[in-house]
Amino acid sequence: MRTLRSEWTKFRTVRGWVLGTVAAAVAAVLFLLVGTVSSSRHQGEVGTLPVGPGGVAVNDSFSFLHRTLTGDGSLTVPVTALTGVLTDPAGGPDGTLPGVTPWAKAGIIVKSGLRQGSSYAAVTATGAHGVRMQDDFTHDRAGHLTGAPSRGAPHWLRLVRAGTTVTGYDSPDGVTWRAIGTAAVAGASVEAGLFVTAPAAVDTAGGGGSSPATATGTFGRPAVTGSWQGHWAHTRVGEGAGSSGSYVPGTSAGHRASGDGFVLTGAGDIAPVVGGPALGPAFTVETFLLGTFVGLVVLGVVAVQFATGEYRRGLLGVTFAATPRRGRVLGAKAGVVAVAAFVVGAGAAALSLPLGEARAASARFTVLTVPVSEQTRAVLGTGLLVAATAVLALSLGFLLRRSATALTALVTTTVLPYVLALGGMLPSGPADWLLRLTPAAGFAVQQTLPRHDHVLSVYTPATGYFPLPPWGGLAVLAAWALLALGAAFLVLRRRPV
Template identity: 55%
Template sequence: MTTTLSPPPATSRPARGGFGRVLRAEWTKFRTVRGWVLSTVGALVVTCLVGLLATAQSNGGGASKLPVGPSGHAVNDAFYFMHQPLKGDGSITVSVSSLTGQVATSPTENKPGLAPWAKAGIIVKDSLEPGSPYAAMMVTGAHGVRMQYDYTHDKAGLPGAVSAEEPRWLRLVRSGETVTGYQSTDGSAWTEVGSARLSGLSESPQVGLFVASPSATEDTGTGTGFNPAVATGTFGAPTLSDGWSGDAWQNRQVSDGAGTSGSYSQTTKGEAVRSDGGYRITGAGDIAPVVGGPAASGVRILSNFLVGAFAGLIMMVVVAAGYMTVEYRRGLIGVTFAASPSRGSVLVSKALVVGCAAFLAGTIAAAFMVPFGASRSLANGFPVLTVPTSTELRVIVGTGLLLAAASVFALSVGVILRRSAVTITVVVVSMVLPYLLSTASVLPPSASDWLLKVTPAAGFGIQQTVTHYDQVVTVYSPMHGYFPLAPWAGFAVLCAYAAVAFAGALVLIRRRDA
């Protein structure tokens, strides 16, 4: 019996380096279509051009840089200070029996009034240089006793306002680089409010009494207005102990002006005078981070320089939508699928190519506009809100990621809808339109916040550089750079939309006929 040996059945397997071959093919396809390449370059250029137009306004000459605190953020550091340098470790104790204020109603007239975050208390400050580290205990206009340090940190103490009948005693104790704050209602029983480590605190910091008042808010009928305000604190005689013993007190306004969130009117000034064995001190300004909005009128933030990102994003959406739908329209998608090991690899390759192109366009544009916009604004007389280098890098890279995620979203929607015009409309309406409506203050704040939480427009939050601080009063809204979600949380919302659309596109591309 003769046995016939048949060859083993042929097996179908992708060519060696299958996915890499598909990726190279898609990259070649992208770079050889002039319209896609020019549109990608155009996205970079238009992002810069719109940003340049947004920074073209002049404010009458160069602006000085804002003080920068220990964390790298721009800060207000303006207050009236009765102080002296004190060497080594020690403590300062004082009672506060009154905190009153005046609010300007016109350049020459004032009315009684007190800003909620007006403050009077004691402070240990590394130096008189604006932005230097500090720790302070204080009473406030409407938030009781607080311990604040290094501009961004705030700890609550006893609630309630001070009065002659219900004074507050405040104490700061320095031990090396650590400053601890205490409070008391009778000067005998003390409770700790908090402790701060001031890295590099000098051997002889400036120690003493201070008063500050940010601008007072006023409902103007069309929005929130801010008027100059001063506060006056009534102190007992300060006591130095535990190693400190002082000489004569010196008085001065820290910073030439009163900062970006407080000022004197034409009829008020800072001063310290003796009063009933203690001191009565009047001051204006604030010791706090600089924030956006009306409280910092004229101060520019990094997102102001990147306002053109929405225009660049639209151009990349057009590119991404056409990158897929043009093959459906011209009947070429079948050829693409036939030359690939799997349909899914085609979609993944296209997403990588258009996503990387968008990322490069957005990142390069942001890398140019952030430093150039800042220097141009300063030259034109507008202060710039300084942020740490890590935040700058997040904004620059985040702009590239924003355009990349939007492009993948558009590509995926294009697979689902197979129509370029419809795809572009869907993505622009769901992402760009909510962003423009929210930041242009067309909608009420609650509606703007809602849109920037639940729509793909939340992704623009990756560009935000301003932070909500409870101890600083301003208008916290998208119009002024505040998004309802944290930067990466907002970007995650956009990524979620892109991921869902991409998953849907993967399913449909495998099930549908080419």
């Protein structure tokens, strides 16, 4: 404790180190404000996204033929076809070609209301993933039927509501049924019926561009049990196709009777919003924390000088004379810079979020909503990211003894891979490996937009997605910091002052 107090006294009594620590926080926040101002000048208004039950920004746009179900009941229907129209990238005679996107959907849904973002459970045939049961946007389970539905091999779908529990089933023949899963949809009465939607086609191999898509589902006669009210009514939930694309020119949401069944046409998606080029310009929590790497460099200078300053001034021998156990001195210095860096990192992040949201609101710019728990993890994780990097910088200072050399090593291994990978200056393969193996992996702790297998997008570093999960990436950085700290300890024990 005495050694720790002594090192803290050294740190706080050197004006340059204290001012540098404050400057790190200021630099991080100023970089954010300058960056968002620049973005708002060059991008147009995006709009407001609905928020799902879990607090996540969602797409909730589809063509819906529905009735009101009061209490318990069931809905059963065969899907006999799922077709569609895509935008022809080659232009074509009319600019379109037949086809459906992999996650185009034609199925049945129980939804707590017509408001976008309201709770739901659905069983649906898809363009390329067979039958799925999905609920509340983020949950997706595979059914038992694969391939696409057809008149000769329809996909029979059923939803049964008992209390607030909704159970999904599928069947190849309408006789033998297998359960897929359950979900909860609250409310005394719900809207239930047939739906069709189609997210935009995403070119995952050619840079992530997207183009409009429209789907059409053909349904047999719907069979219902329980207390249903009113006649079948058609609603286009959401404006257009929401943030997931748009209708192919010349198409629109609609429905018509076909024998004793229906044909529905729609576009959009019922799914969480993800990042990537398909979404277009938008602010995320990660955007608001972009200034972290600037503050990290400034704080890295402070941490390096906290190690090399005593070499340069010839005071390290005095320090070791007062405290002969050199490992204790190193540990105390690491503790001081780690705590100071954590306070700076977490404080700057906590300040950046409301400032960034206010700047986005004033510019009428979309912010992708995430749960408060995710925001809190990103703020505290930023503190840990900066703290671990400061310990790494301190260790490099002791190992290399020269401030410029140590800082160059820090920037080269931590900041440069981050900038190259997220700036799109490297192919996705090398970028992924850099963010797995170098200390830059620690920036993954700031990511709040998860990958979703049932949402097609370009999940690469250039679109804001790290190859490691948040805590996994931070663990890689921590391992580097501990490795460097251990090497510094060995060097201090063996190298003369």
